[in-house]
Amino acid sequence: MYRGRLAYRPRSETANKIREVNKMKEGIHPNYYQAKVVCNCGNEFVTGSTKKDIHVEVCSKCHSFYTGQQKAAAARGRIDKFNRKYGIQ
Numbered sequence: 001m002y003r004g005r006l007a008y009r010p011r012s013e014t015a016n017k018i019r020e021v022n023k024m025k026e027g028i029h030p031n032y033y034q035a036k037v038v039c040n041c042g043n044e045f046v047t048g049s050t051k052k053d054i055h056v057e058v059c060s061k062c063h064s065f066y067t068g069q070q071k072a073a074a075a076r077g078r079i080d081k082f083n084r085k086y087g088i089q
Contacts, residue, residue: 035049041062047054060066083089 030050032048032050033052035047035051035054036044037047037054037056037059038044039056039059039062041059043059043061045059
C-alpha cells in the first residue's frame with residue numbers, strides 16, 4: 001500500500017556524465033544557408049538549405065496540382081479517348 005512517501009535519490013555522477021555525452025558534436029554538421037530557389041518558370045523564393053542556390057524544374061506557381069490545369073487536360077483526354085473508342089464525333 002502506498003503511504004505517500006517518496007525516496008529522494010541524489011543525481012549520481014554517471015547520470016551527469018551521460019547528460020554531457022549527449023551534447024551535439026561540433027564541426028560535423030553541414031553549414032545551413034539562406035538558399036535562393038529558382039524555378040524554370042522564373043519564380044524565385046528563399047528557404048533554408050545546406051546549398052546556397054537551388055534550381056528546380058517545377059514549383060507551386062507552375063505545377064499542375066496547384067494550378068488546376070491538369071484536371072481539365074486529363075478530362076479532355078479521357079473524353080477524346082471515349083469518343084474515339086465508340087466512334088462518336
